[in-house]
Amino acid sequence: HLLHANDASFRRRAEGVGPQIRLKAYGAGMLGIALEHCRDALTDDYAAVAAYYIEHHDAVHDVWEQGAWSLIHGDCHWGNLFVDDGRIGFLDWGCMARMPGMREISWFLCAGLTVAGRRRHERALIAAYLERVHRGGGPEMSFDEAWELHRLHAGYTLPASAPASIAERFRDPASFAPDVVEQFIARASAAVSDLDALGALRARVGA
Numbered sequence: 001h002l003l004h005a006n007d008a009s010f011r012r013r014a015e016g017v018g019p020q021i022r023l024k025a026y027g028a029g030m031l032g033i034a035l036e037h038c039r040d041a042l043t044d045d046y047a048a049v050a051a052y053y054i055e056h057h058d059a060v061h062d063v064w065e066q067g068a069w070s071l072i073h074g075d076c077h078w079g080n081l082f083v084d085d086g087r088i089g090f091l092d093w094g095c096m097a098r099m100p101g102m103r104e105i106s107w108f109l110c111a112g113l114t115v116a117g118r119r120r121h122e123r124a125l126i127a128a129y130l131e132r133v134h135r136g137g138g139p140e141m142s143f144d145e146a147w148e149l150h151r152l153h154a155g156y157t158l159p160a161s162a163p164a165s166i167a168e169r170f171r172d173p174a175s176f177a178p179d180v181v182e183q184f185i186a187r188a189s190a191a192v193s194d195l196d197a198l199g200a201l202r203a204r205v206g207a
Contacts, residue, residue, distance in 0.1 A: 022058070024057050028053060031158060031159065035050055037169055043189045065099065067149065069098045073090050075092060077112040079091075105129055106149070115187055151195040152200040155198070
């Protein structure tokens with residue numbers, strides 16, 4: 001994120017990278033199937049955010065793209081990280097995009113940490129991120145603004161978890177581990193509830 005903010009040459013090379021692909025038929029399509037066929041496996045808050053996302057798909061993506069853009073990995077969870085001689089590396093750049101940096105932070109907190117770990121550490125980790133960005137010459141952002149963006153981008157856990165939302169009924173457990181599905185849905189469900197993602201989306205979308 002700091003490289004994108006501070007290196008004009010890097011920004012020029014990244015100009016060809018756009019925002020994350022919306023793929024309405026993928027995320028909204030599978031969430032619609034989940035609401036119709038797998039509703040009993042979903043929490044009420046998960047279902048409410050899913051329905052809102054389906055109804056206001058393009059408007060939701062429009063607000064997710066608002067703010068100072070950075071080059072983000074786009075799928076930054078533990079499964080795509082590795083350590084090489086003390087340095088953290090990133091696998092699987094298929095979701096690389098130019099998006100607000102808080103999309104990356106929120107996604108990592110909501111999907112990369114356990115529910116208990118996120119609840120315990122998310123405020124401190126956001127504060128640490130902001131301090132590092134500010135100290136490194138990146139765009140200024142207050143903690144309150146970053147927290148609201150975290151709440152807003154927590155809603156992204158739903159289209160991201162869409163395959164897991166239908167896994168119990170439509171996927172072969174041998175190819176999609178049940179414990180992974182359970183963790184994915186549990187983390188997404190807790191995040192949208194704890195952070196009132198629906199309220200944040202409604203406030204920004206205006207519907």
